Each structure stands twice: as structure tokens, then as C-alpha cells.
Amino acid sequence: MTNRRPISLDNPDANPEELIASSFVEDLVVAAKHPALMEDLALAILRRRDLPAVALEEIARNHSVIKRRKVLVGVVEHQRTPRHISLPLLRRLFTFELMQLALTPSVLPDIKLAVEESLVGKSATLALGERITLARRGSTKVAGALLVDGQTTVSEAALQNPRITEASIVKALGRPEIPLTFLIMLANHSKWSLRREIQIGILRRREATDSLVLKIAAKLPKPAIKEVITQARLPAGRKELLQTALIRG
Structure with missing residues (x-):
């Protein structure tokens, strides 16, 4: 026979296994804060998509299980965990746990x-x-x-x-400081060296050497080089170098 009342009301000593099988939210909350709650049962609770925020808060406060890495991650990633609970817990996660999240x-x-x-x-x-x-x-x-x-x-x-993505590389090219080695890597990359926005991004970098600029310019059509000369903000002497590339081309 299906229970019409929360188990925890009729049996205050009910164990966590009984409580998490209940369809009543009240029982889930009692299970979440139960001192005998084990990792596997806590994870079973966290798999409930209908889990109320109060139950998640209780798991986060339950010292016997929140110290378990899987439970900690499970609380943080649950869509119903309140922000005031999940955000502070982020500081307790390891680097690769954060990466996976x-x-x-x-x-x-x-x-x-x-x-x-x-x-x-x-x-x-x-x-x-x-x-x-x-x-x-x-x-x-x-x-x-x-x-x-x-x-x-x-x-x-x-x-x-x-x-x-190309967008993330273009964004990186807009940083205040960039290692020359990164520009060289891009210029030699089989895929990214052919992307117009990345090519122009390299031409605009003050770190780019003359030889690197000429290498990139050689891959660009003349109209594109002319557009860079007239419209882009370039380091000192870069326009003259690109004009030289136009003449050579």
C-alpha cells in the first residue's frame, strides 16, 4: 500500500534507505541531514531532479557526506542548488574537478x-x-x-x-602582452594560419618581427593588405613594411 503521509512523520527513526525511497519531499529533507547518511545514498538523492533546494542545503551541511568528493561535486553541479551554497563550495574543488564541471x-x-x-x-x-x-x-x-x-x-x-575557436584566438591576439612564440605558432599552424581575422591580428601585434609580418602578408590578397594599412591601428613602421610587401607582391 502506498504511503499517504511522509514516512518521517510516522517513524522518526526511519533509516536513510527508507526515506530516499519516499515520494515525499519532507522525507528527502530528513534523509539529507541524517547523521547515518552514506555516500552512495547521498548520490542517490542527488540524482533526483525534483530535489528541493532545502534538501540540497541539508546535504551541504551534512559533514558526514559533504567531505566525499563525488557528493561535493554533485551538490555544486545540481541545477537546484542555491547559489549561496554552490558558489562557496567551488573553493573546495580540485583543479580537474573544476575542469570537468x-x-x-x-x-x-x-x-x-x-x-x-x-x-x-x-x-x-x-x-x-x-x-x-x-x-x-x-x-x-x-x-x-x-x-x-x-x-x-x-x-x-x-x-x-x-x-x-577562431573567436577565442582572435580574442587572445587582443591581449596587452603576447609571447612572440605564440604568434609564430599561429603563423605556422596548418589551420589557423589561413584564417583572415587571425592573419590580420598577427599583423597588428607589435611583437611580430618583420620576417613574420612579411610571411603573413604573402598569404593575403593585395586588397586585404591595403585595408589593413588604411584601417587598422598598427605599430610604428608596420605600414611602411606592408607597403613594401605590396610592392614585392
Whole structure:
């Protein structure tokens, strides 16, 4: 016979297994804060898409389970977790837990943004191997931020990331400081060296050497070079160099 009342009302000593099987929200809340709640049961609760915010708050306060990594991540990524709970919990996540969260489709956009900003902010303090992994496997925003990392191996990994886009590379080319090695990588890349916006972005960089500028200009049609000369903001002497390229062409 189906219960018409919450189990916890009739049996205050009910165990978590009984409570999470209930269809009543009240029972889920009692289970979430139960001192005997184990990791597997907490994860079972977190799989409930109808889970009320109050139950998620109770799991976050339940010290016996929130210390478990899977439970911690599960609370943060749940779509019904209140922001005042999920955002502070982000600080307790490891780098690669954050990376995976940023790639999880069900994570809410504002949480994903906070995760990505956290990763970008801490990237300078990470070990080289961690930055390479983030660059290669991270989200578009994270990989885009690592394009101009001071280490060539990190930039190379970011360019290999299948999520990297032309827009993210063009954005990176607009940074105040860019390593020359990154520009050289782009100029030699089989795919990105052929994209017009990226070519123009390289031409506008003061870090680009004369030989690099001439190499890029050789790939551009004359009308495009003329447009760059007349419309783009260029470093000192760059217009003259491009005019030389026009004459050579």
C-alpha cells in the first residue's frame, strides 16, 4: 500500500534507505541531514531532479557526506542548488574537478562562468603539467586564456584543444602582452594560419618581427593588405613594411 503521509512523520527513526525511497519531499529533507547518511545514498538523492533546494542545503551541511568528493561535486553541479551554497563550495574543488564541471552540459551558465573564472584565475599558480592538461582538455574559455601562457608547451596544447575557436584566438591576439612564440605558432599552424581575422591580428601585434609580418602578408590578397594599412591601428613602421610587401607582391 502506498504511503499517504511522509514516512518521517510516522517513524522518526526511519533509516536513510527508507526515506530516499519516499515520494515525499519532507522525507528527502530528513534523509539529507541524517547523521547515518552514506555516500552512495547521498548520490542517490542527488540524482533526483525534483530535489528541493532545502534538501540540497541539508546535504551541504551534512559533514558526514559533504567531505566525499563525488557528493561535493554533485551538490555544486545540481541545477537546484542555491547559489549561496554552490558558489562557496567551488573553493573546495580540485583543479580537474573544476575542469570537468565546466564541461558538464547540465551545469547552470552562471555556475559554469564562475568555475571558468576560478580556473583562469588560479592557472598562473598551477604546475606546468596541470596547465598543459587544462589547455588541452579544458573548456573554450579556459583553453583560450591559456593560449598566451608563457610556456610554449601550454600554448601548443591549447591550440590542439578541439574546443578552441577562431573567436577565442582572435580574442587572445587582443591581449596587452603576447609571447612572440605564440604568434609564430599561429603563423605556422596548418589551420589557423589561413584564417583572415587571425592573419590580420598577427599583423597588428607589435611583437611580430618583420620576417613574420612579411610571411603573413604573402598569404593575403593585395586588397586585404591595403585595408589593413588604411584601417587598422598598427605599430610604428608596420605600414611602411606592408607597403613594401605590396610592392614585392
